[in-house]
Amino acid sequence: MGFQAKLRWYRWYHPWLFLALALVGLVVFRLYPIVAALRYSFTAWDIMNEPVWLGLDNYRTIVSDPRYLSIVNNTIWFSAIYTVGVMVLGLALAMLLNARLKGITVFRALTYAPVVTSAVAVGIVWSWILSGRYGILNHFLELFGIDGPHWLGESNLALPTVATVQVWKMAGYYMTIFLAGLQEIPRNLYEAADIDGATGSQKFRSVTLPMLAPFTFFVLIIAVVDSFNNFEIIYSMTRGGPNETTTTMVYSVFLNGFVFYRVGFGAAVAFVLMSIVGVFTAINFWMRRRWAEPVES
């Protein structure tokens, strides 16, 4: 350590040379767009003409116009279904796959395969499976005498259906994260519980869950933020329809910015989205510091 302090192996400008690419990226593609989005969000702008200053009008529209309130509503529903889905399924899969069994790595690999598949391909295949008339799912349900609906065509079903497909696609990702968490739980805790004669569910409640709690909290934050990543699956399955029932805020940014040419309004929606992500990032930082302190200092 002392040697490290004495050894001058680089000049003052060397760190900046190494950082140059990342700094350009940070400023041009992260910081500038955040500031610019905020600036555009106070205007009405169709790209062709000069922007017109609106003040907070765009934000007022988002929280008062019923049409945009329902978009906020769709976003919350999509995120809720997605977050609960991937958390529960991810943990369940991780528990199931956290075993020394023959062929377990094959099963782990299979659950992860949808994660590396493009959302477009996933969207196409599931649209076909879920097709009201030709879809295999409804024909399967028919065997049990159930008359399957048009999953993607009905206003009250399309959103939960698309969200569930996204859960199917991403469950393997959360399984992998939870698996890493489970494998960090010291084995001797389970051995101790075995000696005390604990049953499987007792071990889950009194060893697994408490040991996994802080970890689960961070995964939850990752999942909530990740739930906004729904443009691709919506674009390839419903394009926001029917009747805008699957139009989420992310999709609305796309529609307003590049289809309706309401750049100012789209930027306002984007900025609301950034603020939500910002709040979750802040919570993440704050809790991480709180939990890390006793260990590190």
Added chain:
Amino acid sequence: MKVAILPGIRDGRIYRRQRASNAWRYLFLALVAAVMVFPFFWMIANSFNSKQGILSLPPNLVPDRLFTPEMFLNYQEVFGDYNFGRYLWNSLFVASLASLGQVITCATAGFAFGKMRFPGRNLIFGIILATMMIPTHATIIPEYILMFRLGWMNSYLPLIVPSFLIGTFGTFLFKVFFENAPMSLLEASVIDGASPGQVFSLVFVPLARGAIVTLLIIAFMNNWNDLLRPVLYITSRELMTSTLALTQFQSQYSTEWNLLITGAVVSTTPLLVMYAFLQGYIIEGVSHLGSKG
């Protein structure tokens, strides 16, 4: 303690319980595997259906062209009439350059954060981390206007340059890696008269081989699967990436499900094959993010 446990495990009661629970586990595993694999199976199976076959009711459990001379007709059409080979090549080109660039950006930045001291170090790293979770979709409108003003529309520059220069996860990965790399290596090479550039490229880059491959694969897959930027920036047919081509296909030939699904098979196969061979690296990267990020 170990002595106390060993007889317990050999005790028939516990052993039998273990075996029974394994049977349940395999049952659940089979169920999970079926749900995960079925859509892939159904996709591949339907790529061997004719236009009429795919619309037959009830659905063909055995595709009508399977094991006939016309079995690969959909593939011939997708590659021949619809030029999908070109789109695959485009995806490969874009994803390779973007991911290679991302590795360079992240490795150099991670090295600076991990092994050098300079004013504002913690502040800059904090800002990078703070912007980590902001999705591309939220910053896309200003980015689009920027690309428009730069005159980069309908080129690969808007697809490659942002991915090239931004990689928060990668920067984090390399920072941690280089921080933990032994200082003695650095000292030895510095005493031999190596410049910082040489220390980095000759000593630390070879050391970070695993992290480099992990990030390369993850970035490659993200870029291959990206849809938003190709949708916005690419307008001419010969520049389309495979995901964009697939969505175009979807709007233009919405009734030809057999071709659409064949296109989906063609555009996902390269990544699934890559994944099958390199999954260890991907899982490594994701687990790392989970436990440390």
